[in-house]
Amino acid sequence: MAEPYVIEFDNVGLRYGQGTEVLKDVSFALPAGSFHFLTGESGAGKTSLLSLLYLARSPTRGSVKLFGKAVQSIARDDLPEVRRKIGVVFQDFRLLDHLSAIDNAALPLRVAGYPEAEIQKRVTELLMWVGLGAHLNARPPTLSGGQKQSVAIARAVINRPQLLLADEPTGNMDDKSAARLMRLFVELNKRGTTVVIATHNEGLIRTFPYPRIHLVNGRLSIYPVGYSPDQAYLKTEADYV
Amino acid sequence: MFKRPSDIPFARDTSAWFLPWMVMLMVFFAGLTTAGTLSLNSMLSRWSRSISGSLTVQVIPIEEDGRINKRKTQQEMEDVLDILRKTAGIASAKALTDSQMKNLLKPWLGESFLLEDLPMPHLIDVQLLPDAEVDLEMLRTLLAQKTPNASLDVHKLWLGKLIKLVRTLDFLASALLSMVIVTTSVIVIYVTCSSLAVHKPVIELLHQTGAHDGYISKQYAQRTALLASVGAIVGFLGVLPIIYLLSSVASEVQGGLLSEARFDAASWGLLCLVPVLAVVLSTLTAYWTVQKTLRRML
Structure with missing residues (x-):
């Protein structure tokens, strides 16, 4: 039976070192198969929230549950298995410059120990689909910003993750490419992947009718479809799509 | 088919460049020390076999x-x-x-x-x-x-002193070998830690994509094995002419102890283990260092 919630935050706080909290009393839960936008001003805590979701950090206080398990209680040796269920598109791509596009996109499959023939087949197909068929062996420094982003996205989705997190995934793309990419995310979501996309792109949010999680100074609000942060605050189970 | 490059860009590690040199020196000194120790012990065993069951009486x-x-x-x-x-x-x-x-x-x-x-x-x-x-x-x-006018010459007493001398030299050789091993291990640890610091973002990315510590440690171990092998081969090749030269000189010394210092097949076998052990030691040290360091990361 599928977990009712993929992500559960309960009164979560996060601070770096002795600084002030960048996330304060954050509580929310996202059901499996949901699609949310994560919005907020720069510095509101979007990237910090995402870093808790892809297990790069532990919360300073409160409880984070992923796939029904409290993150703090997951043994270190079991973390890779949890991380393999999560695909991440970083704002700065984080591609490895010394590897080709195909090797970059293949990383999640390689670390999971897939056979090389299957890796080549799956990665080639995906890179061709995202329009990089002519650049399979190109290294990131020779690719444009949009092409790099496509490689980063391919890497995030190649392992068919249960949870997809994207930090400004359309930031370097024209509208046509952004729409094409969003259709990929929607398609993955239809197949059961829970999607959280951090973005500033209001046009995108208007075009694709999904609820938004909004952060203001580290505090979180959830808005249903069609509502924006300047409208009434709502947070009920029925608001989840 | 070309070998796929490592996920970690090791070519940027300037600190790793001197690892082959260190392993080369380690193998060179360890090889010389091992050869010396084996020769002395072989000499001692020949003398011991030939004179431990005998006495000499001299009559003036x-x-x-x-x-x-x-x-x-x-x-x-x-x-x-x-x-x-x-x-x-x-x-x-x-x-x-x-x-x-x-x-x-x-x-x-x-x-x-x-x-x-x-x-x-x-x-x-x-x-x-x-x-x-x-x-x-x-x-x-x-x-x-x-x-x-007769006096008894007990070889055992003389041999005992020789054994004591050789044992002392054995001890010094072991101390030197231990020092070389510890120094090389420390250098491998330092080089590995430096590399881990340089490549922290890459390692975090590998972790994020679901890599186990073993996946990352294995890449470090392979890299260290390659660098150490280069150093070990060069160091071993450097020892061979010196052993040959010293053996030739020793065999020309007649009636002395040195002519008994032979280097047999078993000794050559042991000597060949020195570069192999140097590579194994370096590789395991790198693997262990990465494992220990990654344990401190999330």
């Missing part, structure tokens, strides 16, 4: 009016042989012939000398029964009482 020629009295000297030799043959634990006692004496002196005096011109003591070679417990103190006292 008896002089009267400034001239050697051959008859009395011969009588004393007979008395000594009689005492020796009656002593429990002695298998045989034979006086060395003139030709045996000449052979013994040849390395020092050359071919052209007359034994009669030299005031040389007469020597009796005594072979002991295997595992015999000969009362050497009683034998020494008896010889002193009945044949005052």
Whole structure:
């Protein structure tokens, strides 16, 4: 039976070192198969929230549950298995410059120990689909910003993750490419992947009718479809799509 | 088919460049020390085998009016042989012939000398029964009482001093080897930690994509094995001519200890293990260092 919630935050706080909290009393839960936008001003805590979701950090206080398990209680040796269920598109791509596009996109499959023939087949197909068929062996420094982003996205989705997190995934793309990419995310979501996309792109949010999680100074609000942060605050189970 | 590059861009690690040099020096010094230790022990074992079951009795020629009295000297030799043959634990006692004496002196005096011109003591070679417990103190006292010109030379005492010397050298060699091993391990740890710091973002990315620590450690181990192998091969090749040179010089030294210092097949086998062990040590140290360091990361 599928977990009712993929992500559960309960009164979560996060601070770096002795600084002030960048996330304060954050509580929310996202059901499996949901699609949310994560919005907020720069510095509101979007990237910090995402870093808790892809297990790069532990919360300073409160409880984070992923796939029904409290993150703090997951043994270190079991973390890779949890991380393999999560695909991440970083704002700065984080591609490895010394590897080709195909090797970059293949990383999640390689670390999971897939056979090389299957890796080549799956990665080639995906890179061709995202329009990089002519650049399979190109290294990131020779690719444009949009092409790099496509490689980063391919890497995030190649392992068919249960949870997809994207930090400004359309930031370097024209509208046509952004729409094409969003259709990929929607398609993955239809197949059961829970999607959280951090973005500033209001046009995108208007075009694709999904609820938004909004952060203001580290505090979180959830808005249903069609509502924006300047409208009434709502947070009920029925608001989840 | 070309080998896929490592996920970690090791080519940027400038600190790793001197690892092959360090391993080369380690193998060179460890190889020389091992070769020296093996040679000394082989020499000791040959000497021990050949003389531990024997004694020598020397009889000083008896002089009267400034001239050697051959008859009395011969009588004393007979008395000594009689005492020796009656002593429990002695298998045989034979006086060395003139030709045996000449052979013994040849390395020092050359071919052209007359034994009669030299005031040389007469020597009796005594072979002991295997595992015999000969009362050497009683034998020494008896010889002193009945044949005052005879004296007992127990090789065991001399061999004991030699064993002590070789054991001391063994200890020093072990200390030197330990120092070389510790130094190299520390350098491998330092190089690995530096590399982990340089590549922290890449390692975080690998972790994020679901890599186990073992996946990352294996890449470091492979890289270290490659660098260490280069150093180990060069270091080992550097040791070989030196061992050959020293063996040649030692074998030319006649009648001395060094000529007994041989390097047999087993010793060569042990020596070949030095570079292999250096590579294994470096590789395991790198693997262990990465594992320990990654344990501190989320």
